Amino acid sequence: MVPPAATTASLVASCTSSLLGVTASAVTRYFATGSSFKTLGYTYRMSDVTVGRIVKETSKAILDKLQAAHMTFPSTDQEIESIKQRFWERWRFPNCVGCVDSKHVRIRNPRHSGSMFRNYKQYFSIVLQGVAGPDYKFIAVDVGGYGKESDGGIFSHSILSEKLEKGGLGSQLFVALPGTNIKVPHVILGDEAYPLKTYLMRPFPGYNLDPAKRLFNRRLSKVRQVIECTFGIISSKWRLLQKSIEVEPDFVDTIVQCICLLHNIVIDKEGEQQVSPGQEDSNDDNTTSRPVRFTSLGENRGSNAAYTVRDKFVAFFSEMETV
Structure with missing residues (x-):
């Protein structure tokens, strides 16, 4: 018994x-x-x-x-060097340690919130700001920005910006570009909505650019497909992100962070997914045709040091093109 x-x-x-x-x-x-x-x-x-x-x-x-185990901010020299090397080998952009962009996640309008969550596309959202590595995994995410805020404004007040200002990801470590004596810091790449920093490269604005600047813009835009495809992958795999999440904003933040973590776990367990050329985020929030919004006139104005770093990349790519 x-x-x-x-x-x-x-x-x-x-x-x-x-x-x-x-x-x-x-x-x-x-x-x-x-x-x-x-x-x-x-x-x-x-x-x-x-x-x-x-x-x-x-x-x-x-x-x-x-x-x-699956989504920690790289802190050791070995981790940072590995990311930088893979960006160079795969995407041919030197000293790059990540690509940054933002995605609007649709939510139900919270009570008594006014227009804080209403974005430029006229629906209510919170903002997922992510930095992706060369294998479409998230290096860092920042969730919870108001839909009305600009990408540059969210970045400037984020923990990521604070870490980079303090030297995170080797942002204050000047390293020679491949095959040259030109030294620049490690950088992440963003679009026109982000501020130009010594550690954050953005494209040259305007259309009447000289060939060297157009070449730099093409190189940067090609590499930025990494973060756009990352958003596309999580949106197609986790369909909740394509719908309005009808819970309170704090709960939405937890859900979105968890989905980003699960995205990394799937890649760690199953290997990197094959990404088709058109698999950018289906949400039009990440296309180059979107309006660029600034919270103030000086928000995205770079320092002289930042312009100097970008000019060094321009010279490097121009020399590569002629070799």
């Missing part, structure tokens, strides 16, 4: 295992399909309130347990 305690323990273990399976299935289905909590409640025979609580608690648990 099986002791009652053993029977109870076995039942508890069986129920716990089943509950964990249902929890994981409900959360991944919510992320992958964007089904409402009510629809998932019908599927798993629980209330929509319970489904919401499961999604919130599981998302936080995933972030707490797995973020350190």
Whole structure:
């Protein structure tokens, strides 16, 4: 005869295992399909309130347990050098350690929020700002910016900007460009909406540019496909990002961070995905035709040192083209 305690323990273990399976299935289905909590409640025979609580608690648990292993900010010289080398070998842009851009995530308009979350495309959103490496993995994410804010404004007040100002990613380490004695710092690449910094390169504005500047813009735009394709991958795999997330903004922030982490985990486990040439983010927020918005006239004005760094890249690419 099986002791009652053993029977109870076995039942508890069986129920716990089943509950964990249902929890994981409900959360991944919510992320992958964007089904409402009510629809998932019908599927798993629980209330929509319970489904919401499961999604919130599981998302936080995933972030707490797995973020350190799959989405940490590179801090060692070996990690930074590896990223820089892979950008050079694959994308032919030297001293690059990441590409930055922002994506608007549609949300339900929070109560008493006025127009804070209303973006330039006239819907309500929070902003996901991400930095991607050469393998389409996120190096860093910043979630929770108001939809009305510009990319440059969000970046200037982000933890990422603070880390770069303090030398993160080797932003204050001057390294010679390949085959030359020209020294520039490690840089990340952004579009026209970002400020020009010694560690953040953006394209030359305007159309009447000389050939050297046009060449630089082409090189930079080609590499920036990395972050645009990264947003495209997570939007196509995790369909929730294509719909309005109907929970409170703080909850949305947790969900979006968790999806970014799951994106990195999938690549770590299954390897880098093959990206088709047109797999940029289907959300038009990341196309070059979008209007460039500034929060102030001087927001994106670079320093003399930043202009000097960009001019050195221009000279380097021009010399490469003639060799």
